[in-house]
Amino acid sequence: MQKYSIFSLFRHALNGHTTWAPAWRSPPLKASYDVVVIGAGGHGLATAYYLAKEFNIADVAVLERGWLGGGNVARNTVTVRSNYMRDASIPFYVKSVALYEGLTDELNFNLMHSKRTMIDVVQTFPKMRELRRRQLAMDIYGSTYEQISTEEVRRRIPALTGGGPDARLPVIGGMVHTDAGVNRHDAVAWGYARGADARGVELHQQTPVTKLLRGNDGTIKGVETPRGVVRAGKVAIAVSGHTTTLTETVGLRLPLRTMNLTAFVSEPVKPLVDVVVNCPDSGFYFSQSDKGEMVIGGAPDMGQSFRRDIKQHVFEDTVTAMLSLFPSFRKLKLLRQWGGHLDIAPDASPIMDETDVPGLFVTAGWWGGYKAIPAGGLTLAHLIAKGVPHPLMSPFTLSRFKHLDYVMESGTTTAR
Amino acid sequence: MMLIPCPFCGHRNESEFTYGGPVKPDRPDPNATSDEDWVEYLTTVPNPFGPVQERWWHARGCGTWLTIWRDTRTHDIVEGPSDAE
Numbered sequence: 022m023q024k025y026s027i028f029s030l031f032r033h034a035l036n037g038h039t040t041w042a043p044a045w046r047s048p049p050l051k052a053s054y055d056v057v058v059i060g061a062g063g064h065g066l067a068t069a070y071y072l073a074k075e076f077n078i079a080d081v082a083v084l085e086r087g088w089l090g091g092g093n094v095a096r097n098t099v100t101v102r103s104n105y106m107r108d109a110s111i112p113f114y115v116k117s118v119a120l121y122e123g124l125t126d127e128l129n130f131n132l133m134h135s136k137r138t139m140i141d142v143v144q145t146f147p148k149m150r151e152l153r154r155r156q157l158a159m160d161i162y163g164s165t166y167e168q169i170s171t172e173e174v175r176r177r178i179p180a181l182t183g184g185g186p187d188a189r190l191p192v193i194g195g196m197v198h199t200d201a202g203v204n205r206h207d208a209v210a211w212g213y214a215r216g217a218d219a220r221g222v223e224l225h226q227q228t229p230v231t232k233l234l235r236g237n238d239g240t241i242k243g244v245e246t247p248r249g250v251v252r253a254g255k256v257a258i259a260v261s262g263h264t265t266t267l268t269e270t271v272g273l274r275l276p277l278r279t280m281n282l283t284a285f286v287s288e289p290v291k292p293l294v295d296v297v298v299n300c301p302d303s304g305f306y307f308s309q310s311d312k313g314e315m316v317i318g319g320a321p322d323m324g325q326s327f328r329r330d331i332k333q334h335v336f337e338d339t340v341t342a343m344l345s346l347f348p349s350f351r352k353l354k355l356l357r358q359w360g361g362h363l364d365i366a367p368d369a370s371p372i373m374d375e376t377d378v379p380g381l382f383v384t385a386g387w388w389g390g391y392k393a394i395p396a397g398g399l400t401l402a403h404l405i406a407k408g409v410p411h412p413l414m415s416p417f418t419l420s421r422f423k424h425l426d427y428v429m430e431s432g433t434t435t436a437r
Numbered sequence: 438m439m440l441i442p443c444p445f446c447g448h449r450n451e452s453e454f455t456y457g458g459p460v461k462p463d464r465p466d467p468n469a470t471s472d473e474d475w476v477e478y479l480t481t482v483p484n485p486f487g488p489v490q491e492r493w494w495h496a497r498g499c500g501t502w503l504t505i506w507r508d509t510r511t512h513d514i515v516e517g518p519s520d521a522e
C-alpha cells in the first residue's frame with residue numbers, strides 16, 4: 022500500500038500526479054472464497070478489513086451491486102455519536118466513536134474527523150426527562166452528556182433565534198454531547214476499501230448478488246451473480262435496506278422493515294454553527310460542512326419504501342420545523358436533496374448474527390448505522406472468524422426476538 | 438405526495454391520513470399457537486420490494502380505516518395481486 026503523506030503528495034505533484042498507484046486492485050472474480058461479503062458499504066468494507074487485519078482471514082471477496090461506497094455510506098449526514106439509551110447499546114457506540122477517532126492514522130486516509138460536539142435543543146419536558154435518564158445510563162459507560170440552560174444553548178448556537186417564550190414549543194434547555202462529531206463519508210468507504218485490498222481482500226464492483234445458495238445439508242454454499250456462481254462457506258449480508266430481499270431467496274424471513282430517510286443541503290455560507298444541532302422535538306438536525314453547506318436531516322417517511330429521494334411533504338415538514346427555530350435560514354438556498362433506504366427492526370436496534378442458515382451472517386437494521394461502522398465491522402468479523410459473538414455485539418442477536426428481549430432504542434434515533 | 442382513495446371522500450391528500458402499518462395476518466390466540474408463530478406474528482411483517490398491502494386512517498377526514506396496495510419502489514398506489522382478499 023503506498024503511504025499517503027505530505028511527502029508523497031509533494032513527490033507525485035512533481036510528476037504531475039501521473040504516478041499515483043490505484044487505491045485498490047481489480048482482480049478477476051474467482052469461483053470460490055473463504056468468505057463472501059455482500060455489499061461494499063461501510064459495514065461490508067469494515068467487516069472485510071477487520072477479517073484480514075485482526076483475524077488473518079484474507080481470502081475474502083466483497084461483492085457490490087453498484088459502485089463502492091455508493092450506498093447509504095455516501096448518502097448519510099455523517100453524525101457520529103454515542104448518546105444511546107440502553108446498557109446493551111451504549112458500550113458498543115462508545116467503542117465505535119473511539120475507533121473512529123483513531124481511524125485516520127490507522128487507515129492512513131484523512132477522515133477529517135471533527136469532534137465538534139452535538140447539542141440537543143429540547144422543547145418538551147418529557148424529552149428533557151428522557152434525555153436526563155439517558156445521561157445517567159451514559160455516565161456508567163463514560164459517554165459524555167450534560168444538561169445546559171436555555172441561555173447557554175442560545176449562546177452556543179447564536180442562529181437559534183426562534184422557540185422563544187411565546188412559541189408553541191419554547192426551548193427549555195439542552196443537552197451537550199461532547200463525544201459527537203462529523204467526518205468524511207467517502208474517506209470512510211475508500212479508506213477501509215484500500216486497507217482491506219492491501220491485506221488481500223478482493224473488491225468486486227458491478228457484481229449484484231441475485232440469490233443465496235444453500236446446500237442439501239441446509240448450510241450456505243455461496244451466492245449467485247450475473248458473473249457466475251461464487252462459492253463460500255461463510256457469507257455475510259451487509260446490504261442495508263435490501264436484507265430481506267436477499268434472505269427470502271433462502272426462505273428466511275427477518276423482523277425488518279425498509280424505510281426511507283432523507284437529507285438536503287444548502288448553499289455554502291460563512292461559518293455559522295460549530296456544533297451538530299439536533300432538535301428532537303421538532304424532528305430535524307443539521308451541521309455545517311467544511312465547505313460551509315448546512316447538511317440537514319429530517320424525520321423519515323412513514324410507510325415502507327425503497328425509494329432514494331425525498332417526498333415533498335416530508336421535505337416541507339422538515340423545512341417548516343427548521344424555520345420555526347432558525348428563522349434566518351429562510352434566506353438559504355437549498356442545493357440538493359436525496360434519500361436512502363434502510364431497514365429497521367421493531368426495537369430500532371441492529372441485528373448482527375449468524376442466521377438459522379449455518380454460515381450465513383447478517384448485519385442489518387442499521388437505522389443510524391454510519392456511526393456504527395467501525396465497531397460493527399470489527400465485531401462482525403470477530404463472529405465470522407471465531408464463531409462466537411464479540412461481547413459488544415452480543416445484545417444484537419436474532420434470538421432476542423424469539424425471547425422478545427428487545428433492546429429498545431426507538432427515540433434515540435430519527436426513527437418514529 | 439400521494440392521493441389516497443377514501444371510499445367516502447374520494448382521492449384525498451396523504452397529509453390527511455395517518456399511516457397504520459402493513460396488513461398483518463389475524464392475531465392468533467397466543468395460548469393456541471406455537472411460540473414460533475406467536476413471535477413471528479409480533480415481530481415480522483411483509484417487507485416486499487414491490488407492492489405491499491397497508492392500512493391508512495383518514496384521521497383528518499371522515500375517520501375511516503382503509504386498505505391500499507402501494508408499490509414500495511415508486512409509492513404508486515396499485516392494484517393488489519388478484520389472489521389477495
Ligand SMILES: Cc1cc2nc3c(=O)[nH]c(=O)nc-3n(C[C@H](O)[C@H](O)[C@H](O)COP(=O)(O)OP(=O)(O)OC[C@H]3O[C@@H](n4cnc5c(N)ncnc54)[C@H](O)[C@@H]3O)c2cc1C
Pocket residue numbers: 059060061062063064065084085086087088089090091092093094095096097098099100101228229230231259260261263267282283284318359360361362363387388389390391392393
Ligand atoms: C439521509 C440519511 C441520513 C443518515 N444519517 C446518519 C447519521 O447522521 N449518522 C449515522 O450514524 N447514520 C446515518 N444514516 C444511516 C447510515 O447511512 C446507514 O445506517 C449505513 O450507511 C448503513 O450501512 P452501510 O454503510 O453498510 O450501507 P450501504 O452504504 O447502503 O451499503 C450497502 C451496499 O450493499 C449494496 N447492495 C445492495 N443489494 C445488493 C446485492 N443484492 N448484491 C450486492 N450488493 C448489494 C448496495 O449497493 C450498497 O452499496 C443515515 C442514512 C440516510 C439515508
Ligand SMILES: [Zn+2]
Pocket residue numbers: 443444445446447495498499500501
Ligand atoms: Zn374519508
